[in-house]
Amino acid sequence: MMRAPATVGQRLEDIDTPALVIELDAFERNLRTLAATVKDRPVRVRPHAKTHKCPEVAKRQLAMGAVGVCCQKVSEAEALVEGGITDVLVSNEVVGAQKIARLAKLSRRAHIGVCVDHADNVAALEASGAKLDVYIEIEVGMGRCGIAPGEPALALAQRIAAARNLRFAGLQAYHGRAQHIRSMADRRAAIDGAAKAVHRTEELLNKHGIECPIVTGAGSGTYMLEVESGAWNEIQPGSYIFMDVDYGRNEWAAPLPRYEHALFVLTTVMSRPAADRAIVDAGLKASSVDSGMPAVWQRPGVVFRSASDEHGVLDIASGAQPPALGEKLLLVPGHCDPTVNLYDWYVCVRGGRVEALWPITARGAVY
Amino acid sequence: MMRAPATVGQRLEDIDTPALVIELDAFERNLRTLAATVKDRPVRVRPHAKTHKCPEVAKRQLAMGAVGVCCQKVSEAEALVEGGITDVLVSNEVVGAQKIARLAKLSRRAHIGVCVDHADNVAALEASGAKLDVYIEIEVGMGRCGIAPGEPALALAQRIAAARNLRFAGLQAYHGRAQHIRSMADRRAAIDGAAKAVHRTEELLNKHGIECPIVTGAGSGTYMLEVESGAWNEIQPGSYIFMDVDYGRNEWAAPLPRYEHALFVLTTVMSRPAADRAIVDAGLKASSVDSGMPAVWQRPGVVFRSASDEHGVLDIASGAQPPALGEKLLLVPGHCDPTVNLYDWYVCVRGGRVEALWPITARGAVY
Numbered sequence: 001m002m003r004a005p006a007t008v009g010q011r012l013e014d015i016d017t018p019a020l021v022i023e024l025d026a027f028e029r030n031l032r033t034l035a036a037t038v039k040d041r042p043v044r045v046r047p048h049a050k051t052h053k054c055p056e057v058a059k060r061q062l063a064m065g066a067v068g069v070c071c072q073k074v075s076e077a078e079a080l081v082e083g084g085i086t087d088v089l090v091s092n093e094v095v096g097a098q099k100i101a102r103l104a105k106l107s108r109r110a111h112i113g114v115c116v117d118h119a120d121n122v123a124a125l126e127a128s129g130a131k132l133d134v135y136i137e138i139e140v141g142m143g144r145c146g147i148a149p150g151e152p153a154l155a156l157a158q159r160i161a162a163a164r165n166l167r168f169a170g171l172q173a174y175h176g177r178a179q180h181i182r183s184m185a186d187r188r189a190a191i192d193g194a195a196k197a198v199h200r201t202e203e204l205l206n207k208h209g210i211e212c213p214i215v216t217g218a219g220s221g222t223y224m225l226e227v228e229s230g231a232w233n234e235i236q237p238g239s240y241i242f243m244d245v246d247y248g249r250n251e252w253a254a255p256l257p258r259y260e261h262a263l264f265v266l267t268t269v270m271s272r273p274a275a276d277r278a279i280v281d282a283g284l285k286a287s288s289v290d291s292g293m294p295a296v297w298q299r300p301g302v303v304f305r306s307a308s309d310e311h312g313v314l315d316i317a318s319g320a321q322p323p324a325l326g327e328k329l330l331l332v333p334g335h336c337d338p339t340v341n342l343y344d345w346y347v348c349v350r351g352g353r354v355e356a357l358w359p360i361t362a363r364g365a366v367y
Numbered sequence: 368m369m370r371a372p373a374t375v376g377q378r379l380e381d382i383d384t385p386a387l388v389i390e391l392d393a394f395e396r397n398l399r400t401l402a403a404t405v406k407d408r409p410v411r412v413r414p415h416a417k418t419h420k421c422p423e424v425a426k427r428q429l430a431m432g433a434v435g436v437c438c439q440k441v442s443e444a445e446a447l448v449e450g451g452i453t454d455v456l457v458s459n460e461v462v463g464a465q466k467i468a469r470l471a472k473l474s475r476r477a478h479i480g481v482c483v484d485h486a487d488n489v490a491a492l493e494a495s496g497a498k499l500d501v502y503i504e505i506e507v508g509m510g511r512c513g514i515a516p517g518e519p520a521l522a523l524a525q526r527i528a529a530a531r532n533l534r535f536a537g538l539q540a541y542h543g544r545a546q547h548i549r550s551m552a553d554r555r556a557a558i559d560g561a562a563k564a565v566h567r568t569e570e571l572l573n574k575h576g577i578e579c580p581i582v583t584g585a586g587s588g589t590y591m592l593e594v595e596s597g598a599w600n601e602i603q604p605g606s607y608i609f610m611d612v613d614y615g616r617n618e619w620a621a622p623l624p625r626y627e628h629a630l631f632v633l634t635t636v637m638s639r640p641a642a643d644r645a646i647v648d649a650g651l652k653a654s655s656v657d658s659g660m661p662a663v664w665q666r667p668g669v670v671f672r673s674a675s676d677e678h679g680v681l682d683i684a685s686g687a688q689p690p691a692l693g694e695k696l697l698l699v700p701g702h703c704d705p706t707v708n709l710y711d712w713y714v715c716v717r718g719g720r721v722e723a724l725w726p727i728t729a730r731g732a733v734y
Contacts, residue, residue, distance in 0.1 A: 001368050002442065002731045016465045016734045050676065072677040075369065092677065095637040095648070095693050098383045117638055120692055144678055145638035145646050176675065270462040271484055271512035279512050281462070285708050286733045290651050290674075307657075308543065309417065309704050310439040310459065310733070311511055325487055326462050337676050341652050341709070344731055364369045364711055364730075366653045366677070367383045 001359070004345040010354045013328055017268040018286035020343040021330070022242075022358075024350040026262035028060075030241050033257050035064045038235070043227050046070050046089060046216060048238030051337050053362035054346065055083025057241065068111070070216075070236050074102050075365035081110045083361055089113035089216070091172055091236060093137065093145055095121055099367070104130035115172045117147040119159050126163040133169035134160050135216060138201055140194035142176045149197035154204050161210060170214035173198045174236065179221030184251050191222050195229035202231075221247060224255035244336040246291040264297060264330040265339065266347075267312065269323045278302075278323045280312040280331075287312075287331055288338035297330035299323070304331065368726070371712040377721045380695055384635040385653035387710040388697070389609075389725075391717040393629035395427075397608050400624050402431045405602070410594050413437050413456060413583065415605030418704050420729035421713065422450025424608065435478070437583075437603050441469050442732035448477045450728055456480035456583070458539055458603060460504065460512055462488055466734070471497035482539045484514040486526050493530040500536035501527050502583065505568055507561035509543045516564035521571050528577060537581035540565050541603065546588030547658075551618050558589050562596035569598075588614060591622035611703040613658040631664060631697040632706065633714075634679065636690045645669075645690045647679040647698075654679075654698055655705035664697035666690070671698065 005016035015021070038045060047061045049069040058069045058080060068087025071077050077088045087110065094103050094114050103125075106112055113133035116122050125132060136153050139146035147153050153171070160168040178190035194217075202212050216234035218226035226232040239247055242263035252258035267282035284307040287294045294312070296302045301320025306313045312331075316322050323329060333339035344363055348356040372383040382388070405412060414428045416436040425436045425447060435454025438444050444455045454477065461470050461481050470492075473479055480500035483489050492499060503520050506513035514520050520538070527535040545557035561584075569579050583601035585593035593599040606614055609630035619625035634649035651674040654661045661679070663669045668687025673680045679698075683689050690696060700706035711730055715723040 005734050014465075017463065018733045093637045096384065096635050098381075117640065118692060139640060143644075144675065144680060145640060147640070268463050270460045273484065273506060273511075273513060277510075282733070284655070284657050285705055288651070289657050308511065313511060325485055338652055342731065342733070364709065366385045366649070366709070367372050 002344045004347065004357045006347045006354045006357065008354050008356065012266070012349055012352045015266055015347055015354065017266050017328060018282040019266045019347045020340065020345065021264045021266050022346045022348045023262050023264065024348050024355060026260040027241055030259045030262055031060060031064045033259060034237060034240050037224060037255070037257055038227060041227050042233060044234040046234050046236050048091070048236045049076065049080055049362070051238035051340065052241060053079070053340055053360050053365065054358055055080055055085055055361060056358040058083070058085050071362070073365050073367060074099050074106070075367050076362040077106055077112065078102065079362035079365055081106055085110070087111040089133070089135070091115055091174065091216070093117055093121060100124055100128045100130065103132070104128040107131045113169055116156065116160070117145050119156060122156065122159050122163060122166070126166055129165060131165045132167070134166045135169050135172040135214070136160070137172040138197060140173045140175050140197045141178065141190055142174065144176065149201040150204055153201045154208060157205055157210050158208070168210065170212045170216065171198060171201060172216055173232070174217040174219070175222065176219065179219040180246060180250065182250055184253050187222050188225050191225040191229060195231040198231040220259065221250055228255060239336055242336040245295045245332050245334045261297070261332050263333060263336050265294060265333060267329055267331055269325055269327045269329065272325045275322070276316050276318070278314040278316060280314060280329065281310070282312050282331060283307045283310045285309050285342060287333045288335050288342065290338060291335035294331035294333050297332055299329060369711045371714065371724045373714045373721045373724065375721050375723065379633070379716055379719045382633055382714055382721065384633050384695060385649040386633045386714045387707065387712065388631045388633050389713045389715045390629050390631065391715050391722060393627040394608055397626045397629055398427060398431045400626060401604060401607050404591060404622070404624055405594060408594050409600060411601040413601050413603055415458070415586070415603045416443065416447055416729070418605035418707065419608060420446070420707055420727050420732065421725055422447055422452055422728060423725040425450070425452050438729070440732050440734060441466050441473070442734050443729040444473055444479065445469065446729035446732055448473055452477070454478040456500070456502070458482055458541065458583070460484055460488060467491055467495045467497065470499070471495040474498045480536055483523065483527070484512050486523060489523065489526050489530060489533070493533055496532060498532045499534070501533045502536050502539040502581070503527070504539040505564060507540045507542050507564045508545065508557055509541065511543065516568040517571055520568045521575060524572055524577050525575070535577065537579045537583065538565060538568060539583055540599070541584035541586070542589065543586065546586040547613060547617065549617055551620050554589050555592050558592040558596060562598040565598040587626065588617055595622060606703055609703040612662045612699050612701045628664070628699050630700060630703050632661065632700060634696055634698055636692055636694045636696065639692045642689070643683050643685070645681040645683060647681060647696065648677070649679050649698060650674045650677045652676050652709060654700045655702050655709065657705060658702035661698040661700050664699055666696060
């Protein structure tokens with residue numbers, strides 16, 4: 001694990017770079033905004049810890065009313081349980097003997113849920129002796145994992161209901177593609193379609209005497225649409241705590257709040273080779289570019305044009321305040337989740353001073 | 368640091384996934400191929416450790432005749448020196464008080480070089496008391512860092528020559544853009560242009576009584592062109608040890624050898640939602656997609672179409688052998704360097720068995 005690039009009490013401008021910075025005031029406002037939007041709604045909040053990979057963040061989400069968290073990997077769940085989180089849903093299929101053995105072990109320490117989309121996987125989970133809440137992932141437009149809604153889901157639910165130790169906990173219905181559909185109207189249409197698939201499957205299950213306690217899913221880009229549809233009673237927003245450039249490009253309108261940018265990469269201008277160009281010490285190993293380039297924060301006319309492994313190239317418009325050699329700038333990551341996965345520490349800043357250092361204990365937890 | 372996903376002696380198919388695998392036979396052939404191509408040439412080899420971030424790999428490069436290694440970050444240099452490497456060039460500018468203080472400290476433990484492209488940076492290095500080999504980075508077509516060749520470089524060399532503790536060691540001239548120009552002829556033209564800039568600068572330095580002991584640069588995609596030009600006497604190839612999909616798309620012809628794929632991401636088929644689609648447990652947090660998708664190794668008709676954070680979507684052509692649920696596949700990363708930076712361990716495999724586990728101690732060393 002890399003040592004932290006900062007110390008508590010240090011000024012923002014003295015932090016070594018690149019560093020992953022949480023602006024605590026904005027982060028805490030984001031936590032409160034989520035709670036306010038779902039207040040008095042018949043929905044549980046289970047934030048997605050794949051975004052932050054950090055028990056310290058999870059604890060603050062629980063303090064705001066979350067029932068637990070979710071994550072995508074057994075190794076993430078292990079890090080979260082190790083960090084004191086007692087209710088974790090792996091919102092993903094867990095396939096393979098070693099992974100299932102680790103999940104079984106974890107299920108004796110904490111309340112663990114998992115998703116399935118295949119009867120063979122149910123059999124393997126059953127054989128492991130794991131004590132699990134099992135959710136059927138249904139395909140609702142994402143084109144990734146998930147069994148077809150309706151009859152195939154019913155057959156799988158009957159298989160789970162017959163399994164020792166496994167409890168059929170409900171449906172996982174996540175429309176990932178919908179999160180970044182830019183227009184509100186198109187996002188609503190996508191979620192309406194997913195809601196129909198959920199309703200149809202739930203009615204079929206009920207008709208066959210299978211109760212479906214939880215329908216879980218939804219992300220930061222759509223979750224109020226799921227809530228308003230009435231088809232979901234648990235939501236899994238992740239990125240709302242941090243936001244990023246990609247989410248920033250969405251249209252935001254009621255019922256969805258626009259969250260604030262609370263996650264930044266602090267970077268240093270390391271070369272000024274031309275009047276219209278500056279080079280910073282944060283490249284694609286410091287800010288993931290899978291969803292586009294980071295943005296330079298509050299520096300009009302200064303644009304992050306391209307990234308190589310360890311360098312970022314900034315274009316400086318004529319008339320813009322030129323970044324000086326050695327100056328530190330804040331970048332908003334293009335995509336928060338994989339950017340977080342590059343760092344071992346959050347440097348938590350309030351009022352321009354480092355208030356805390358939080359270890360990202362599930363960084364690199366891919367298996 | 369994540370625990371290793373494998374144990375020594377384990378069979379390849381029993382390794383937990385995703386895992387970063389080195390195929391040792393191919394890796395060692397790549398090491399030997401590089402040595403063979405530069406045998407009897409007037410050139411030193413200083414491989415780039417930004418690719419592998421691992422002292423175990425660096426030691427094997429030194430054993431094949433390398434004079435030392437290079438890297439891009441002070442924190443990488445720290446990890447390499449900590450791992451027993453005694454000659455490290457930071458082939459990059461180091462800007463900022465903390466970084467320079469760390470570099471100065473390191474320069475008392477090992478033979479350290481660094482690049483500069485600005486007189487202010489030379490002054491800061493001098494003031495730190497660091498004992499350094501200083502290389503002037505000249506711009507030779509990359510459009511990133513680097514001072515202009517000729518007079519500006521001469522003035523900077525004179526500034527270095529006048530500085531206490533600093534030794535003017537030569538020129539860094541790296542044409543990064545040329546590495547992935549697909550045609551050999553175009554790559555040669557790019558390197559010919561860079562060679563002219565090097566010659567012109569070196570002649571000017573000599574005319575002013577400044578010796579230029581080393582001209583360093585070159586990558587895996589061009590290095591024999593630099594060697595043949597006669598302008599460089601040190602090369603910095605990095606990716607040759609592993610190769611990746613992006614380098615695989617280059618045209619390879621004499622004098623450049625085509626290196627073998629020796630780095631893989633082992634992944635598990637975790638969902639088979641449709642006859643023409645399989646989902647694997649390696650997404651963009653397991654194989655960097657900045658230079659394109661990974662390739663499925665030796666499975667004709669099975670194509671890695673897209674990656675989300677934790678999932679990869681494979682298209683299965685009709686007639687192709689369909690991957691079974693739970694089956695493990697090897698992926699060739701799209702870009703080796705940032706993929707390595709996602710992992711804490713190399714799982715080193717020979718003849719289908721795990722022979723060693725090498726910690727990637729400079730993983731996450733961005734500052």
